Amino acid sequence: xxxDSPKTVSSRMPGHLIRRLHQVSTHIFHQRVRAAGxxxxxxxxxxxxxxxxxxxxxxxxxxxxxxxxxxxxxxVADRLxxxxxxxxxxxxxxxxxxxxxxxxxxxxxxxxxxxxxxxLQKEILPGLDDAEFSQFVALAAKVTRAIRSGGER
Amino acid sequence: xxxDSPKTVSSRMPGHLIRRLHQVSTHIFHQRVRAAGxxxxxxxxxxxxxxxxxxxxxxxxxxxxxxxxxxxxxxVADRLxxxxxxxxxxxxxxxxxxxxxxxxxxxxxxxxxxxxxxxLQKEILPGLDDAEFSQFVALAAKVTRAIRSGGER
DNA sequence: TCGCGATAATATGTATACTTACTATATCTC
DNA sequence: GAGATATAGTAAGTATACATATTATCGCGA
Numbered sequence: 014x015x016x017d018s019p020k021t022v023s024s025r026m027p028g029h030l031i032r033r034l035h036q037v038s039t040h041i042f043h044q045r046v047r048a049a050g051x052x053x054x055x056x057x058x059x060x061x062x063x064x065x066x067x068x069x070x071x072x073x074x075x076x077x078x079x080x081x082x083x084x085x086x087x088x089v090a091d092r093l094x095x096x097x098x099x100x101x102x103x104x105x106x107x108x109x110x111x112x113x114x115x116x117x118x119x120x121x122x123x124x125x126x127x128x129x130x131x132x133l134q135k136e137i138l139p140g141l142d143d144a145e146f147s148q149f150v151a152l153a154a155k156v157t158r159a160i161r162s163g164g165e166r
Numbered sequence: 167x168x169x170d171s172p173k174t175v176s177s178r179m180p181g182h183l184i185r186r187l188h189q190v191s192t193h194i195f196h197q198r199v200r201a202a203g204x205x206x207x208x209x210x211x212x213x214x215x216x217x218x219x220x221x222x223x224x225x226x227x228x229x230x231x232x233x234x235x236x237x238x239x240x241x242v243a244d245r246l247x248x249x250x251x252x253x254x255x256x257x258x259x260x261x262x263x264x265x266x267x268x269x270x271x272x273x274x275x276x277x278x279x280x281x282x283x284x285x286l287q288k289e290i291l292p293g294l295d296d297a298e299f300s301q302f303v304a305l306a307a308k309v310t311r312a313i314r315s316g317g318e319r
Numbered sequence: 320t321c322g323c324g325a326t327a328a329t330a331t332g333t334a335t336a337c338t339t340a341c342t343a344t345a346t347c348t349c
Numbered sequence: 350g351a352g353a354t355a356t357a358g359t360a361a362g363t364a365t366a367c368a369t370a371t372t373a374t375c376g377c378g379a
Contacts, residue, residue, distance in 0.1 A: 071358090072357070072358070084358085108357095
C-alpha cells in the first residue's frame with residue numbers, strides 16, 4: 014500500500030525523516046526488551062544507565078545528562094521508583110533536591126538488558142551496511158555535539 | 167555544565183542519538199513556526215501537507231501516509247478540524263470512514279509555512295556542512311525506504 | 320442473504336515531552 | 350542579615366504516540 018511516490022514536501026525533509034527514525038527506534042526497543050521479559054522504555058533505560066555512572070545526582074542533573082526537561086524526568090523518576098529500580102531521597106545539602114540512586118534491582122535490570130539493547134541498535138537502522146551505519150552514527154553524534162556546545166541558546 | 171565525557175552506554179547508541187535529534191528538530195520547528203505567527207506542530211504540518219496531495223483520503227489513509235497509527239491521527243485530525251484547517255465528513259461509500267479535506271484556511275496556512283519550514287531544515291542539523299547534510303538525509307531516507315518495504319512488522 | 324472475518328473510528332490507558340506557573344530553598348548582594 | 354535572584358521540584362495543560370478493546374460497518378463466501 015501507499016505506492017511510494019512521496020510527492021509531499023515533508024517526506025523530503027530531515028525533520029520528518031528523523032521523526033520516522035525515532036518512531037522505529039522506539040518500537041524496536043520496546044519489542045526486543047519486552048521479548049527479553051522486561052518492561053522498560055528507552056528513556057527509562059537511558060536514565061538507569063546515567064544513574065549507574067553518576068549515582069546520587071539529583072533530578073535536574075539527570076535531566077541534563079539525558080537531555081530531557083525537569084518535568085519529564087520527574088515523571089520518569091516516579092515510574093522507576095515505583096518499579097523499585099531507583100531510590101529517591103531528599104538531599105542533606107539542599108532540601109530542594111532529590112537524589113536518585115539505582116537500586117540492586119535496577120543494577121540487575123540494566124546488566125541483563127545491556128546486551129539486548131546493544132544488539133538491537135543495528136536493527137533500528139535497517140538497509141544500511143556497516144560503513145553506512147558507522148557514517149550515520151558519526152554524523153548524528155556530530156550534530157548532538159554541536160547542539161551541546163552551541164545550542165543551549 | 168555536564169563535562170562531556172559521555173561514559174554512558176546509551177550516549178553511544180543510534181537509538182539515543184536519534185531521540186536527541188528528534189527533540190531538537192521538534193523544538194526548532196516550534197520556535198520558527200511560532201515566530202512566523204502560527205500554532206502548528208510538525209505532525210500537524212505533515213498531515214496538512216499529505217492532505218494537500220491527497221484530498222479526501224480517510225484517517226486510515228492519512229495514518230499510512232504520515233506513518234502514524236489511527237488513534238494518533240484521529241487526535242491530530244480533531245485539532246486540525248477544531249482550528250478550521252481541515253474538514254471531516256463521513257464517506258458516502260463507506261459509512262465507517264471519515265474523509266479529510268484541507269480547507270482554504272488550511273491551504274493558506276501551509277502555503278505561508280512552506281518557506282519557513284524549508285528554511286529551518288538546515289538548522290535542525292547544526293554542525294554539518296552541506297555535504298554532510300546531504301549525506302545524512304540520504305542515509306536517513308535509505309533507512310525509511312527499507313522500513314517501508316520490509317519493515318511491515 | 321446470512322453470517323463472519325476484516326476494517327474504520329473511537330475509547331481508554333500509559334508514557335513521553337515540553338511550557339508555564341508556583342512553592343520551597345539557596346545563594347548572592349548590598 | 351534582609352531582600353533580590355536563582356534554582357529544584359511539582360502541578361497543570363497540551364500534544365504526540367501507541368496498544369488494546371469496542372462499536373459500526375463492509376464485503377466475502379456458503
